[in-house]
Amino acid sequence: MKLAWLRSLETSHQDCVWACTWVPATDKSPGLLLTGSLDETVKLWNPEDLSLVRTNTGHCLGVVSVAAHPSGKIAASASMDSFVRVFDVESNNTIATLEAPPSEVWQMQFDPRGTTLAVAGGSSASVKLWDTAEWKLVATLSIPRPEGSNSKPSDKGNNKKFVLSVAWSPNGRQLACGSMDGSISVFDVQRAKFLHHLDGHTMPVRSLAYSPLDPRVLVSGSDDERIHMYDAEGKTLFSSMSGHSSWVLSVDVSPDGAAIASGSSDRTVKLWDPKMRAAVQTMTNHTDQVWGVKFEGGVRGCLLASVSDDKSISLYNYS
Amino acid sequence: MAEEMDSQEDPVFTQLTEAVAANPDDPSLHFNLGLFLWEGIGSESKEKAAEHFVIAAKLNPQDANAFRYLGHYYSKVSVDTQRALKCYQRALTLDPQDSESGESMCDLLDKEGKESLEVAVCREAAGKSPRAFWAFRRLGFLQVHQKKWSEAVHNLQQAIRGYPTSADLWEALGLAYQRLSMFTAAIKSYGRAIELEESRVFAMVESGYVFLMLGSHRKGVEQFQQALQISPENVAAHYGLGCGLLELSKECISSGAFRWGASILEEASKVVKTGTFLAKNVSCMWKLHGDIQLTYANCIPWIDEDHVLETEKALADSILSWKNACSSAALSARRSYQHALHLAPWQANIYTDIAITIDVINYFKEEKKHDPIQKQLPEKMILGGLLLESSNNEFWVALGCLSHHVELKQHAFIRSLQLDVSLAVAWAYLGKVDLTLSKSPNFFLLSMKLWLNVDFLQLYRKQGDKKLAQNAFDRARSIDPSLALPWAGIALKADEAYDCCLRAVQILPLPEFQMGLAKLALLSGELSSSEVFGPISQALHHAPQYPESHNLLGLVCEARCDYPSAITSYKLARYALNTSSRDASKLLDISINLARSLCKDGKAYEAVQECEELKKKGVLDREGLHIYALSSWQLGKNDQALSVVRILAAGVKSLEPQKASTSISFICRLLYYISGQEAVMTSILKMPKDLFKSSKVSFVVSAIHVLDQSNQLEAVVSSSRSSLISHEEITGMHFLIVLSKLVKNGSEHCLGIQSGIDHLRKILHKYPNSYFLRNVLGYLLISSKEQKDAHLSTRCFTVRSSQSECRKEKGLKCAPEILGASTVACYTNNKHTFPTCKDQSTPQHGSLKLLQKWWHQEPWNKNARYLLILNYIQKAREERYPQHINTGLEKLITLALSDESLSCPYQKFQLSLCASEISLQSGDHMNCIKHAKNASNLSIPDDYLFFAHLQLCRAYAAENNHVSLHEEYTKCINLRTDYHIGLICLKYIECQYGLQGDENINIIELRFEECSKDIKYSWNVWTAVWKMVQGLIAVSNRDFVGAEEFFAYACSLNGSESCLFLCHGAICMELARQQCNSDFLLLAVGSLKKARDNCYASLPILQLLLGQAEASLGYKGQWSQYLKFEWSSWPPEMRPGEIFLHMHLVSKQLQEGGYSASRTIHGKNPLRWILQAIHLNPSCSRYWKALQNS
Structure with missing residues (x-):
């Protein structure tokens, strides 16, 4: 279990890079890396040599999230002005523009089958599900208000539930979203029902990832500098790992389920061994906070990409 | 055939x-x-x-x-x-x-x-x-x-x-x-x-x-499952699947996911049960079933979350049913082991298994524990195993663990070590036995369950045998570092106890370890960390009967600010205590904890009740009294609170200094809230001064001092300040001093910001690395009404790239917020206009990005969003309101306005005005008026409200609705404002739409004069602007002589603003042209030169005018030089046609004059200049004429 640095691109964007994801390979094109930045652009990269495939423009403010359809043909990007642009990866034609009702868009992810796009939506304390065939809003999964605070709608109770992150379980049945108060909410997607909270974090949960091997294992990263592992069904926090010296901004689980990668405000990328509950490797090649880490889940083996406020993208080989 | x-x-x-x-x-x-x-x-x-x-x-x-x-x-x-x-x-x-x-x-x-x-x-x-x-x-x-x-x-x-x-x-x-x-x-x-x-x-x-x-x-499990699908009666596959699931569940359990482990074990048990039906006489299948059931018995979590346990009985029942579930699993394990032993009586290890199972059953079934036969049974069974295999060291260890005689224990461990000297487990247990031997043997049972107990820890520090034990533990650790027990043992030693214990808990999630960890965390201040929260909530799954586990969970929840959960836990802890031991001192602890949590959760009434209960029993201690006083005050029972405070005050002197200072500061604050400033000051003056020698008290006293205009506490405060030592405390105190200066040096309506700034500047020289003070200074500078200060504001602090660092520094305002505000306050752009003054800061292009970063990091932060919108609107204005930005902005503003939790009406007002402006710019007058009206309906000071009506004026003007325009104009006039800029704008509107009636002639001017005079330095600046506006109005009225006077006055008021001089120069040239008076030309040259010298960057038109003026005076030599400057002062995309014409003229002249060698600027042909000019503006006949001439 180790990471080997492959290559970096220093000024991939003109400003902070905030989001990254892998577009799966199709029969026409190899797997590509998709990044979004504060410079209001979304870029597609070829991981072989980190050459720029295309630059998409059109967002009015910084791009906060990118998501790729499992088919590799469609991708979506969202910016701070809450417009989600869905586009064809090959031609860059806009397929749909999703305008969320007055609520922000902070993170989004396609479900593993590709029929739904989940959009984590800020102060509305909910996750919106968009149908990918007709691009219609099909469901809104809301976090129930805590008891006792439902008297005043304007009270802070709901504001604390500001939703920051979202993740689909690998079987597509469950969906988890992380909030500002440190709680994680788990939903049953088919019944559109809230199941339970997972407690343990005390500060905003910025990133969530399910283990690709086991739909019970949910990994989360939070501003409290810790990475937690939950049994999402038994609602148990069974592992808490500390080692970052600042916020954990992004986490991802390796395709073999044996390692966790994390990016943090302390400018490092760390690789964790969940069994040892400790970081086994620390990459210090970034010079500013690392907003995104993502494993490539495809056939090609394991690449890890990281993006950072220092405007650079780095690729590592995971083995 | x-x-x-x-x-x-x-x-x-x-x-x-x-x-x-x-x-x-x-x-x-x-x-x-x-x-x-x-x-x-x-x-x-x-x-x-x-x-x-x-x-x-x-x-x-x-x-x-x-x-x-x-x-x-x-x-x-x-x-x-x-x-x-x-x-x-x-x-x-x-x-x-x-x-x-x-x-x-x-x-x-x-x-x-x-x-x-x-x-x-x-x-x-x-x-x-x-x-x-x-x-x-x-x-x-x-x-x-x-x-x-x-x-x-x-x-x-x-x-x-x-x-x-x-x-x-x-x-x-x-x-x-x-x-x-x-x-x-x-x-x-x-x-x-x-x-x-x-x-x-x-x-x-x-x-x-x-x-x-x-x-x-x-x-492995996958393979077995596949095999069973093909051949559902395959015994080997059943056995294998059982084994695989057992191992999987053990993985889960060792990581602490008990519920997950239990669900896997249930499945495993089913599979193996079928296996035993298929092959009834396979001993190992029965043993596997026994193993699974035994593991299950040890891992079933106590579940409390589905229903809230409100009474003692409910808790006792739920614990009982959990125990029954565990013991029935253990009984089933014992049955299966017996089957196995019956089939293969020569298998020695099954004896040990049965022994261990009986021990587990005894643990869950209290009544059996006291039965002497049941008690002896495990020992006996192990001896059975040992008879068969006397040289098995593990059996000896098991005997050591299960035996009830300390001597036999020691013997058993030593025997096992004789058999295998590197047996870490044995070393570890031996260490433990040595520990217990040194104290009375009956303490052992207690220590077995709670042997990480802190009291226990302190007790054993002093024992002589400790060294021996330490030795044994160290050995065990060096042999097998993954063994949890020795790690926990080391926790007995030193300060690293917490870390060691954490390691032990991570290796082996036993409730005893987990509770020990929480206790150590309490001492080391790590209570809120999730490394403690996870284990202690797991501990509850396996030790719900101990009040201590509930109590510790409560403490952890409290430390994490989750008071409702803490309250529930404390209540459960009390129930558990009542059903078990009824230890009075523990009960007191838990009750105090409960009262504190209730108080923190805002349930003052219940907290008071809790305290009164304790008071009745006569066990209310100091902490309890604090809580009692505070919650009484929260309930409004001031007399009661005061009486408690009196009791507290009486006892202060007998306390050690640390506790005394806490009490004193508490008393002072409570007195302030109940009896007010005067009363608290008299009590402070009455108290002996040496009680104030603590930083905590010093802050409280100083804060009271800030609000006191009569400075009675001067002496107390200055003496108490000597106790401030750390850097942070000192800067914090300076902040308080600044506040006091603001309050004490200010007038009735307005804070003495200038004196605060002066003090901060001095202090900052002493502590240049204090971000906190820098931010405060920046904030004060923006608040100051002096124009230059806003520019300074951005320079006096730095925004650090990582927000997470910023958040750690507490303070009035955080750095990006001040930056955002100051970029709005000190607005310059350089894309379509030009900086005209040396004082202006360089354009803050990064601020929009910085604010986006800030909002990205704290998306829930309303202020970040608000400032981002304001900065974004600046950008929109810079780019002349392009459609795409308008749409985005409109959305952002709607979102912000629809947010009900937006508490500050001023922000709402600003946002409404922004929305109105955006609508105005996109030509949507309806919405523009709607938003502006919304803004005008907000309850904010008239000073601000003025601007809503001003915006309405503009909207009606754009709509050509003169009646409403006039109405709004009158409203504006009646409202008054202290903001010069508002009046200046109003004046513009007035003049442009001829609103000036006879009755309010020069009324705006009067208002302007009335405008706050308290700004010393900027007064001239504003008047200069005012004069300039008047001059411009005169120009539009074609009153050039009057205009010249206004401009000249403006120039004399503000000598550093090049734009004024430019206006003056231009108007002088116009006058010179009209009156053919060369005096004006001289004046013009003087003003224009001043404008050039004052200018921060090169200002367009200026050079051209200067060149023209000098040329008219006869100094033609400089002409081309000026033109060259002029050319370079325009951004390429903005150069007007006129300048091309001039370039044409000068290059033509040079050509004719024989200067062809120099080839003019850029070596262009004169013809091309004029062609470019015509291309830019084909409607101008002069260009065509020039073309003909050439």
Whole structure:
């Protein structure tokens, strides 16, 4: 279990890079890396040599999230002005523009089958599900208000539930979203029902990832500098790992389920061994906070990409 | 038969017989005929065939085929094994690759049980030809059968070359590898077999076992599950699946996911139960079932979350039902072990298993614990095991653990160490026993359960035997560092206790460790960390009957600010305590904890009740009194609170300084809130001064001092300040001093910001690295009404790139917020206009990005969003409101306005105005008016409200609605504002739309004069602007002389603003032109030169005017030089046509003047200049004329 640095691109964007994801390979094109930045652009990269495939423009403010359809043909990007642009990866034609009702868009992810796009939506304390065939809003999964605070709608109770992150379980049945108060909410997607909270974090949960091997294992990263592992069904926090010296901004689980990668405000990328509950490797090649880490889940083996406020993208080989 | 004869007489037969008859010496013809007959049915035909084969063989003794068929004949038709063997032998010697005869021969030999002969035959054939694959295959199988694994591997590999798709071969190869412990190779071979034939159950089961052996339990389980799908009654697969699931669950349990582990174990138990039905007399299946049940008994979590436990009985019931579930699982385990032992009584380890199970049952069933027979039983069972295998060190360890006699324990551990000196477990336990020996033996039981208890820890520090124990623990750790027990043991030693204990908990999630960890965390201040929260909530799953576990969970929740959960936990802790020991001191602790949490959660009434309860019992201590006073005050029972405060105050002197200062500051604050400033000051003055020698108290006293205008506390404050030591405390105190300056030096309506700024500047010189003070200074500078200060503001602090660092610094405002505000306050852009003044800061282009970063990091932060919108609107204005930005902005503003939690009305006002402006710019007058009206309806000071009406004025003006415009204008006038800029704008509007009535002539000017005079430095600046506006209005009225006066006045008021001088210069030139007066020209040149000198960057038009003025005065030499400056002062995309014309003129002049060598600027042809000018503005006739002239 180790990471080997492959290559970096220093000024991939003109400003902070905030989001990254892998577009799966199709029969026409190899797997590509998709990044979004504060410079209001979304870029597609070829991981072989980190050459720029295309630059998409059109967002009015910084791009906060990118998501790729499992088919590799469609991708979506969202910016701070809450417009989600869905586009064809090959031609860059806009397929749909999703305008969320007055609520922000902070993170989004396609479900593993590709029929739904989940959009984590800020102060509305909910996750919106968009149908990918007709691009219609099909469901809104809301976090129930805590008891006792439902008297005043304007009270802070709901504001604390500001939703920051979202993740689909690998079987597509469950969906988890992380909030500002440190709680994680788990939903049953088919019944559109809230199941339970997972407690343990005390500060905003910025990133969530399910283990690709086991739909019970949910990994989360939070501003409290810790990475937690939950049994999402038994609602148990069974592992808490500390080692970052600042916020954990992004986490991802390796395709073999044996390692966790994390990016943090302390400018490092760390690789964790969940069994040892400790970081086994620390990459210090970034010079500013690392907003995104993502494993490539495809056939090609394991690449890890990281993006950072220092405007650079780095690729590592995971083995 | 007749028919068959007919069939024999078919053309082939006749042809063959004829051929044989023709050439009776040709063996191949005989063979063919024989073959044909062999195919026929009936022994008669076979016999005939045999005759022909004999002839063929005789004629050609080298023909293996004939011999083979003869072999077949002897073995099947006329049963004569010996002959058959000989024939086959012959065939094989002739052709060793003949698999048919080889196989047949081996089958014959096999039937007769001559295995060694079979091997010999195969070996011979294999030796003769490497392509005799049948022989290799046969040999491989035989060797597998004979368990000659390494030889088998070789032969099977060879055989697979010939039969690469034979699943049997692959399977056999896999088995051989497995037995040779080449596990990865085995897995590959089995995998190939399964790939070739999906229903290979044996391969699946075996590869499953290999996976288990390699530790990939998950893959193993998959294999077994597949095998069971194909063959649902396969016992081996059941057993394997049970094992795999057990291992998986153990993985979960050791990581702390008990509920997950339990659900896996339930599944495993089901599988193995079916297994025991299928094979009732397999001892190991029963043992596995016992193992699973025992693990299950140890891992069932106590579940409390589905329903809230409100009473003692509910808790007791739920604990009882949990215990019953555990013990019934253990009982079931004991039953299964007994089955296993019954079937295989010689298995010593089952005795130990039963012993351990009984111990577990005793743990859960309280009543049995006291039964002497039950108590002795485990020991007895272990002795049974030891009788069978007296040299098994693990049994000795088990005996040591389960025995109730300390001496026997020690003996057992030492015995096991004699057997294996590197046994870490034994060393660890021995260490523990040594520890307990040094104290009374009956303390042991307690320590067994709660032996990380902190009191216990302190007790044992002093014991003599400690050294011995330490030694034993260290040994154990060096032998096996993954063993949790020794780690926990080390926790007895030193300050690193917390870390060691954390490690122990992570390795082995036992409730005792977890509770110990929480206790240590309480001491080391790590209580809110999730490394503690996780374990302590797990501890509750396995030790719900201990009040301490609930209490600790409560403490952890409280530290994490989750008060409701803390309250529930404390209540549960009290129930648990009431049902078990009723220890009074613990009860007090828990009650105090409960009262504190209730108080923190805002449930003052309940907190008071809790305290009164304690008071009745007479056990309310100092902490309790604090809570009592605070919650009484929260309830509004001030008298009660005061009486409690009196009790507290009476006891202060007898306290140690740390606690005393806490009490004092509490008393002061409470007194302030209850009796007010005066009362608290008199009490402070009454108290002895040495009580204030603490930083905590100093802050409280200073804060009261800030609000006191009469400075009564001066002496107390200054003496208490001496106790401030740390850097942070000192800067914090300076902040308080600044606040006091703001309050004390300010006038009635307005804070003394300037004096605050002065003080901060001094202090910052002392502590230049204090971000906190810098931010405060920045904030004060923006708040100041002096114009220059806003520019300074951005320079006095730095925004650090990582927000997370910023958040750690507490303060009035955070750095990005101040930056955002100051960029709005000090607005310059350089895209379409030009900086005109040296004081202006460089454009803050980064601020929009910075604010986006800030908002990205704290998306819930309303202020970030608000400032982002304001900065974004600046950008929109800079770019002349392009459509795409407008849409985005509109959305952002709607979102922000729809947010009900937006508490500050001023922000709402600003946002409404922004929305209105955006609508105005996109031509949507309706919405513009709507938003502006919304803004005007907000309840904010008139000063601000003025701007809403001003915006309405603009909207109505854009709509050409003069009636409403006039109304709004009047409202504006009546509202007044202290903001000069508002009046200036109003003046513009007034003049542009002719609103100036007779009655309010110059009323705006009067208002302007009234405008706040308290800004000293900027007064002139504003008046200058005012004069300039008046001048511009005069210009538009074509009153140039009046305009010149205004401009000249403005210039005299603000000598650093180049724009004023430019205006003055321009107007002078116009006057000079009109009146042909060269005095004005001189004035113009003077002003323009001043403008140039004051200018920060080169200002367009200025140079051109200057050139023109000088040229008119006769200094033509500089002309081209000025023009060159002029040219470079325009951004390329904005150069007007006029400048091209001038470039044309000057280059033409130069050409005519013979300066062709210099080739003018950029070496362009004069003709091209004028063409470019015409291209830019084709409607201007002067350009065309110039073109004609050239």
